[in-house]
Amino acid sequence: MNLQSSPKAPPSHMLDWEALRHRCLGRDDLLNKALARFQVSFERDLKELEVAADARNCPELARIAHRIKGALLTISANGLASSVAELEQISAGDCANLADQLNEVREDCDRLSQLIDQHLVGAD
Amino acid sequence: MIHERRTPNAPILLVDDDQACLGLLSDVLEAMGIETETARDGEEALRMIYRGDYRIVLSDWQMPGMSGVDLCRRLRHRPLSEYIYFILLTSLDRRDNLVTGLRAGADDIITKPFDPEELHIRLRAAQRIVSLESRNVIIFALAKLAESRDPETGAHLERIREYSRLLASRLADLPKYTEIIDPDFVRTIYSTSPLHDIGKVGIPDHVLLKPGALTPDEFEIMKQHAIIGSNTLDAALREQPDAEYLRFARDIASSHHEKFDGSGYPFGLAGDEIPLCGRIVALADVYDALTTVRVYKDAFSHEKARGIILEGRGNHFDPDVVDAFLYHEKDFIEIRRRLNETIKPADFTTLLTNPAIQAGLPTG
Helix, strand or coil: CCCCCCCCCCCHHHCCHHHHHHHCCCCHHHHHHHHHHHHHHHHHHHHHHHHHHHCCCHHHHHHHHHHHHHHHHHCCCHHHHHHHHHHHHHHCCCCCCCHHHHHHHHHHHHHHHHHHHHHHHHHC | CCCCCCCCCCCEEEECCCHHHHHHHHHHHHHCCCCEEEECCHHHHHHHHHHCCCCEEEEECCCCCCCHHHHHHHHHHCCCCCCCEEEEEEEHHHHHHHHHHHHCCCCEEEEECCCHHHHHHHHHHHHHHHHHCCHHHHHHHHHHHHHCCCHHHCCHHHHHHHHHHHHHHHHHCCHHHCCCCCHHHHHHHHHHHHHCCHHHHHCCHHHHCCCCCCCHHHHHHHHHHHHHHHHHHHHHHHHCCCCHHHHHHHHHHHHCCCCCCCCCCCCCCCHHHCCHHHHHHHHHHHHHHHHCCECCECCCCHHHHHHHHHHCECCCECHHHHHHHHHCHHHHHHHHHHHCCCCCCCCHHHHHHCHHHHHCCCCC
């Protein structure tokens, strides 16, 4: 997976900022902390997802997809969470033909990561 | 030794393999003034629960290894002395699994992603419910009520529970007892040992409050307190058969005057026939009787009490419990100093002529 190769700019609406701010009690410090923490676990989870996909390990793929989905929902990245939920659902059955879904998720993950990086840089 | 947290609100244990969610949950709750601790999977959570002092657990449903539902089932399968309020976190798309979660024993289910306001309200409800279980306060109040008829013993109950906890904690470190004594055992002996003499409420004043030596007949009456206490607690246990702490308290009340060699009362049990909690409280009770002023004697020094307890190793007392006492000797002295009334030099003559003492300390 190459998170640096996406040509598209990250649209701000990938995150429901209002919902995330509400979840963080309106506190920017908690919001930024949540996003920074998400970035760390997201990177690790995506690597694990790639390994499971390469190995065609469907149960593992479904498990990691579930965890990523939960993390995405936590930071209110609802659109991407839906895509990952779809990936999770398909993986629970047969993950042999997931190339299209994986590519789409890869691109969106890349853009989300950039968006969060931009936000955190701006917050510094 | 195992230290207990006795704050009014024990921390909430958060369990999730998703670090992003776990971290945000923890941050938000801390910002609300709610103390939290975290575990990354079911196994870690289970270890923490048995070792720590948690009343509310908030766990993700789906985790690798032991899931949140499995964790809940494990807790309900082997209840702790205090009820754990269990909340499951689950994704919106898994709401059809709610019945499974509730059947496993969950008290509440919250959907992910959490809404902080809803979370706060539900946690407040959980705290209200666990606070209703004011069991330990009631236990101690009952014990104090019984003790009020025999006020000469001062802070006897406070010392007994501290001594008992020390002994149990030390035994827990020994391989022989690792499967028997866990932190819940230690907590339970701390909270229920003050009930050991609750049966004294059934002993007539002329015996209980007699300032001099008891006659053999009076001593027979005094001995009844073990049975009275046991029967009272057994009646309560029949009302609530799942209340393990009542079973524990009953066993202490009935067996704390048994002796390791079978020469004690009320049943003449010997060795392992005597419940372990009774063997522990027996030593704690005797040490306290020896080192404090009673109607029939002055207080012994720690050294004198130590000598008597060592003489009783293997006949009056379980040798392992005596060894635990020796291990924690300095702590016993410190507890005694902290919680004792004024100690006077011992009057051995009074002690040795008291038939109750001759039959086996203490008189209660």
